[in-house]
Amino acid sequence: xxxxxxxxxxxVTEKGKDVELRCDPISGHTALYWYRQSLGQGLEFLIYxxxxxxxxxxxxxxDRFSAERTGGSVSTxxxxxxxxxxxxxxxxxxxxxxxxxxxxxxxxxxxxxxxVL
Amino acid sequence: xxxxxxxSPSLSVQEGRISILNCDYTNSMFDYFLWYKKxxxxxxxxxxxxxxxxxxNEDGRFTVFLNKSAKHLSLHIVPSQPGDSAVYFCAASDxxxxxxSKLTFGTGTRLQVTL
Numbered sequence: 001x002x003x004x005x006x007x008x009x010x011x012v013t014e015k016g017k018d019v020e021l022r023c024d025p026i027s028g029h030t031a032l033y034w035y036r037q038s039l040g041q042g043l044e045f046l047i048y049x050x051x052x053x054x055x056x057x058x059x060x061x062x063d064r065f066s067a068e069r070t071g072g073s074v075s076t077x078x079x080x081x082x083x084x085x086x087x088x089x090x091x092x093x094x095x096x097x098x099x100x101x102x103x104x105x106x107x108x109x110x111x112x113x114x115x116v117l
Numbered sequence: 118x119x120x121x122x123x124x125s126p127s128l129s130v131q132e133g134r135i136s137i138l139n140c141d142y143t144n145s146m147f148d149y150f151l152w153y154k155k156x157x158x159x160x161x162x163x164x165x166x167x168x169x170x171x172x173x174n175e176d177g178r179f180t181v182f183l184n185k186s187a188k189h190l191s192l193h194i195v196p197s198q199p200g201d202s203a204v205y206f207c208a209a210s211d212x213x214x215x216x217x218s219k220l221t222f223g224t225g226t227r228l229q230v231t232l
Contacts, residue, residue, distance in 0.1 A: 004160070031217040033219060040224075042222040043220070045220065059219070091161070097216070098216055102149075104151070104210050104216070108160030108161045
């Protein structure tokens with residue numbers, strides 16, 4: 001009964017470097033989401049994967065951000081040429097794609113705290 | 118443009134009393150609402166949800182009320198306990214019945230339950 005796991009838990013990088021953040025969703029969850037929480041802000045949607053469908057990338061703030069999901073399971077969020085404004089906690093969540101009950105809860109990992117110096 | 122708003126950044130309540138956290142939304146397409154609780158250095162934890170076809174959902178000490186005409190929902194915690202001290206986020210979805218979709222979050226309300 002493992003939950004959503006994310007790695008690393010903390011990442012400090014220098015401005016201009018690329019970073020990769022990893023998410024391992026709950027087994028059997030076909031929907032996977034990335035959000036970020038900047039200091040003092042709510043969670044901001046970034047990207048959403050659902051099965052084999054094209055991902056919803058409408059929340060990505062710039063073309064420096066990209067994500068992929070291999071084999072319908074693990075996902076990697078990549079930020080190229082990091083900027084100081086990218087500093088935030090990056091949260092991954094997963095859920096079932098559809099429930100008969102109508103319930104739409106998403107289950108979150110602990111997040112990766114990214115600091116860009 | 119903030120589609121989900123939590124206008125109270127913080128709330129302090131005495132142990133045993135009722136905590137009421139409020140949330141307003143502007144998007145009429147939202148049809149499912151959720152409350153999450155977040156402790157420092159942890160991911161948000163799902164608390165309770167409500168579909169737009171209902172006006173109340175209850176789970177133990179937690180009750181969520183939805184007023185669609187006012188585009189307002191609230192979370193009631195009674196009785197409040199010290200372990201309830203956390204940041205509470207309101208979230209909304211427009212994916213359609215039972216269908217996964219992205220969530221739009223408010224900025225959170227920090228609840229402190231005092232002894």
